[in-house]
Amino acid sequence: MSLSFSPDLLHAVPKIILVPRAVLNQPEDRVTASKDEHRRLERFKKYEPHVFSGLASDDALGFLEKFHCIICAMGISGSRGVSFTAFQLQGVAYEWWRTYKLDSPDEAASLTWTQFSDMFLREFVPQSLWDAWRAEFEHLRQGTMTVLEYVIRYTSLARHALALVSSVCERVRRFIKGLIPSIRSSMTRELEMDISYQQVLSITRRIEGMHARDIKIGRPRGLESQAIILVLVLQLQFAMVWVI
Numbered sequence: 001m002s003l004s005f006s007p008d009l010l011h012a013v014p015k016i017i018l019v020p021r022a023v024l025n026q027p028e029d030r031v032t033a034s035k036d037e038h039r040r041l042e043r044f045k046k047y048e049p050h051v052f053s054g055l056a057s058d059d060a061l062g063f064l065e066k067f068h069c070i071i072c073a074m075g076i077s078g079s080r081g082v083s084f085t086a087f088q089l090q091g092v093a094y095e096w097w098r099t100y101k102l103d104s105p106d107e108a109a110s111l112t113w114t115q116f117s118d119m120f121l122r123e124f125v126p127q128s129l130w131d132a133w134r135a136e137f138e139h140l141r142q143g144t145m146t147v148l149e150y151v152i153r154y155t156s157l158a159r160h161a162l163a164l165v166s167s168v169c170e171r172v173r174r175f176i177k178g179l180i181p182s183i184r185s186s187m188t189r190e191l192e193m194d195i196s197y198q199q200v201l202s203i204t205r206r207i208e209g210m211h212a213r214d215i216k217i218g219r220p221r222g223l224e225s226q227a228i229i230l231v232l233v234l235q236l237q238f239a240m241v242w243v244i
Contacts, residue, residue, distance in 0.1 A: 043074060044084055052124075054092035060124035064117055071113070079109060082116045096123060133160035141178045147208045151201055154178065172200050183207050 047070045052063045071081035086097050101108040137157035142150040154175055158165050165171040176187050186207050190200055
């Protein structure tokens with residue numbers, strides 16, 4: 001005996017559709033992602049980030065440096081950091097970013113922080129300011145600054161004059177050239193050695209400390225200080241060999 005069903009009855013039976021597990025989990029995943037983004041945004045707002053409008057009076061470099069500190073503190077990197085920064089753009093700056101996204105959507109979606117920074121500074125830092133930074137860097141001298149203060153200023157200006165410090169040797173040479181005579185005269189050996197910029201900074205700060213101690217106890221800086229400096233150089237080079 002065979003069973004037969006009417007067409008109406010067959011249409012009335014609900015169909016069973018197999019749905020992949022990944023699809024079933026999508027709504028939950030989206031909710032979780034949304035919650036994470038919301039929490040991250042709330043944390044971002046606690047830093048009280050400034051807005052940037054692209055006006056001539058706006059400090060483009062200061063805005064960028066502030067946001068770089070924020071996204072680093074939040075552990076945000078890559079294109080996510082760009083998105084959070086772009087969220088604070090207004091006026092002319094917002095239109096610039098919106099136009100770029102419309103013209104190059106794929107590039108905008110994968111833009112790194114370095115790429116965004118270069119574009120941003122080229123767009124909103126006037127050439128006159130670039131020229132002023134370069135001129136200040138070319139004539140930078142330690143003067144009455146401590147070594148640490150000189151390092152900070154030198155490093156900051158060097159970022160805006162990369163063509164002048166295109167190699168490690170040139171970076172080291174310019175740095176030593178700007179030191180006060182009492183420290184610079186103790187570093188003639190470093191100019192002839194293959195030494196890294198970080199090693200030079202370390203040696204310079206130690207020399208400054210030795211000079212300060214010599215002045216405090218009234219001892220002249222002579223062969224003893226020079227010998228100590230040579231030992232420091234050899235120690236740093238020996239340590240570098242082991243690291244490599």
